[in-house]
Amino acid sequence: MKSLINDLLHTLPYPEVRPEGLYEPIEYVLAMGGKRLRPVLLLLAYRLYRDDIARATAAAVAIETYHNHTLLHDDLMDHADMRRGMPTVHCKWDANTAVLSGDAMLIMAFRKLSEVACSRRAAVMETFAATAQQICEGQQYDVNFERRSDVTEAEYIEMIRLKTAVLLGCAVKIGALIADASAADCDTLYRFAERIGLAFQFQDDYLDTYGDPATFGKKIGGDILCGKKTYLVVATMQRSTPEEQATLMALLADTTLPAAEKISRVRALYDAKGIPEVCRTAIAQYYDAAKAILADLSVDATPLWAYAESLLGRAQ
Amino acid sequence: MKSLINDLLHTLPYPEVRPEGLYEPIEYVLAMGGKRLRPVLLLLAYRLYRDDIARATAAAVAIETYHNHTLLHDDLMDHADMRRGMPTVHCKWDANTAVLSGDAMLIMAFRKLSEVACSRRAAVMETFAATAQQICEGQQYDVNFERRSDVTEAEYIEMIRLKTAVLLGCAVKIGALIADASAADCDTLYRFAERIGLAFQFQDDYLDTYGDPATFGKKIGGDILCGKKTYLVVATMQRSTPEEQATLMALLADTTLPAAEKISRVRALYDAKGIPEVCRTAIAQYYDAAKAILADLSVDATPLWAYAESLLGRAQ
Numbered sequence: 001m002k003s004l005i006n007d008l009l010h011t012l013p014y015p016e017v018r019p020e021g022l023y024e025p026i027e028y029v030l031a032m033g034g035k036r037l038r039p040v041l042l043l044l045a046y047r048l049y050r051d052d053i054a055r056a057t058a059a060a061v062a063i064e065t066y067h068n069h070t071l072l073h074d075d076l077m078d079h080a081d082m083r084r085g086m087p088t089v090h091c092k093w094d095a096n097t098a099v100l101s102g103d104a105m106l107i108m109a110f111r112k113l114s115e116v117a118c119s120r121r122a123a124v125m126e127t128f129a130a131t132a133q134q135i136c137e138g139q140q141y142d143v144n145f146e147r148r149s150d151v152t153e154a155e156y157i158e159m160i161r162l163k164t165a166v167l168l169g170c171a172v173k174i175g176a177l178i179a180d181a182s183a184a185d186c187d188t189l190y191r192f193a194e195r196i197g198l199a200f201q202f203q204d205d206y207l208d209t210y211g212d213p214a215t216f217g218k219k220i221g222g223d224i225l226c227g228k229k230t231y232l233v234v235a236t237m238q239r240s241t242p243e244e245q246a247t248l249m250a251l252l253a254d255t256t257l258p259a260a261e262k263i264s265r266v267r268a269l270y271d272a273k274g275i276p277e278v279c280r281t282a283i284a285q286y287y288d289a290a291k292a293i294l295a296d297l298s299v300d301a302t303p304l305w306a307y308a309e310s311l312l313g314r315a316q
Numbered sequence: 317m318k319s320l321i322n323d324l325l326h327t328l329p330y331p332e333v334r335p336e337g338l339y340e341p342i343e344y345v346l347a348m349g350g351k352r353l354r355p356v357l358l359l360l361a362y363r364l365y366r367d368d369i370a371r372a373t374a375a376a377v378a379i380e381t382y383h384n385h386t387l388l389h390d391d392l393m394d395h396a397d398m399r400r401g402m403p404t405v406h407c408k409w410d411a412n413t414a415v416l417s418g419d420a421m422l423i424m425a426f427r428k429l430s431e432v433a434c435s436r437r438a439a440v441m442e443t444f445a446a447t448a449q450q451i452c453e454g455q456q457y458d459v460n461f462e463r464r465s466d467v468t469e470a471e472y473i474e475m476i477r478l479k480t481a482v483l484l485g486c487a488v489k490i491g492a493l494i495a496d497a498s499a500a501d502c503d504t505l506y507r508f509a510e511r512i513g514l515a516f517q518f519q520d521d522y523l524d525t526y527g528d529p530a531t532f533g534k535k536i537g538g539d540i541l542c543g544k545k546t547y548l549v550v551a552t553m554q555r556s557t558p559e560e561q562a563t564l565m566a567l568l569a570d571t572t573l574p575a576a577e578k579i580s581r582v583r584a585l586y587d588a589k590g591i592p593e594v595c596r597t598a599i600a601q602y603y604d605a606a607k608a609i610l611a612d613l614s615v616d617a618t619p620l621w622a623y624a625e626s627l628l629g630r631a632q
Contacts (some may be wrong), residue, residue, distance in 0.1 A: 013449065022456040073419060077412040096393040096459065099415060103389060104452040106419065110426045111445035114438060122430060122437065129427035133329065136420040140335040143412065 001043060005036040008061045012108050025089045025101040026108070029068050032084045037311070038171040039064045044304045045175030045189050048297075055118065056178045062113035062128070063171050069105035070135060072098055077143070106132075120177045127177065131170035138163030146229055149237065149249055156234040157198065165197030172304070185298050192293045196308050199286035203312060205230040206279040209267060221263035227252040231282075232275050239273040287312060317359060321352040324377045328424050341405045341417040342424070345384050348400045353627070354487040355380045360620045361491030361505050364613075372494045374431040375440065379487050382425035382444075386451060388418040393459070422448075436493045443493065447486035454479030462545055465553065465565055472550040473514065481513030488620070501614050508609045512624050515602035519628060521546040522595040525583060537579035543568040547598075548591050555589040603628060 009030050014023055039060035046056040074080075075088040076098040082088060090098035116124055141159040145151045169190040176186045207216050208223045209232055223230050233252065237245050248269050254262060270276065290308065294301045325346050330339055355376035362372040390396075391404040392414040398404060406414035432440055457475040461467045485506040492502045523532050524539045525548055539546050549568065553561050564585050570578060586592065606624065610617045 019453050019456040020460055022453060073415055077415055099389055099393055100452055100455055106422055107445055107448040114441040114445055125430040129423055129430055132423040136416055137335050139416055140338040144336055
């Protein structure tokens, strides 16, 4: 299904005559690969109801294009130099190219979505646009939180929900809408994928510090080294005295310590508050909640659940 | 009608709980005012066919929000500090705010447009999205042309068409689509407004250098002082020898000359090639072409034409 999506991405509305510099970065970003998680979820949700996948492919392309638009603009705002081992657009080209090509991707996503031929096109469009707006809000909360040291776990979870989980909910809901699933099923699938999204994000945060270097794929400790305010930081802060909080903040901001020492000292603070167990419990709760929600569905959700399990590394 | 549009802009889909920093810049930009040219054109086109304006207001809000999104991101890319006498978003806040709030405006425009309730919603959405993509292409051509000294008049006109004229065409076409006008009338109105858009842009370029300071509203010579590659520059380059071209390019790039001297020396080069007359002829041709196209319309277009005339300063 991933290779189908990679092929489909070439069906974006590129013009025949094109200005140099606008579309190359878009093709570059979309060729970087990745799991294609969102369009796969959309198509899997659709296939719970119908086999004729052609009706859902425009929406699958739209959601992956949109997602890559957010990566492009987020990398620009975060001054991130690399993504998936390749230079980001504002580094390979420049900041203005990142702004304009990112805008064009967002527009092309909406344009592709408007190709969807189904009786619920208006609901599809509204779900997509409302989600995209929530994701801007999530990104803004993320920016605001980087400047605060008193972010609560509840605030952090809401930020993650907006920034990443709602797009997974949107993906399966749109798949179900296009497949003419019942309103109840559309809602059930949305809530399922939202929880899966939260589980993914918590697992990402956890594995970045506590993962097995042999299987994680990235270097362990990257979040600590760049002082990123992950769930681990927020959970530790909430369980710390003002003095301990100041120590953690200073440590995360420190750019002079050797990498291994910075990682092990921050990890010791997490360990002292039992954060690894807190994380594992939170992940398991979202996982279990997602599974329980799926039981409400009117159809057999085995293929969708098997995919979610495989991504969470829980498959047997 | 302008004040109606100013009121309607408050109907954008703002959330009840909102992150600090995302929506303030949007409200700031939309409160800056301006002629509200695009939504006025949309509503005037609609009213050629129907009186119940409520059906078209969501689209009017969408197109003005979209236009202000382009201003916000263009000002960021152009490093423009001021617009309508007020600091631009990336100056009043910062570059990241300009990127993210601009993205949210684009999304809110699409979301507002998806509220449009009419049988041709798909055509409205496709017209809008295709136009927005063309405008990105126009902006990219503009960026590319700033680095070139061999831009032809035809290339320049195509850039201006994409960057500014197609949005006026889109505005009237969407108004007509929502009003259930015939396909022929939708097309006629589009072509009319595209030519009006070209006339406006040529007039802007002309008046910036040759306008009457008492009525122009901005200081005369601004484009020359910042070395902007306007139609006047392109038309002069095409009529010049390589030596004359080098003189003009060097003069426009010069930042040491006193303002009045730089303006008068560049203007002398334009005058030597008869550029004022070239401009006036081009404006008149687009104006006449627009008027001729409008004669093909199946309904009386007097209110629309009167508005276009008033903006071009041609009304009696």
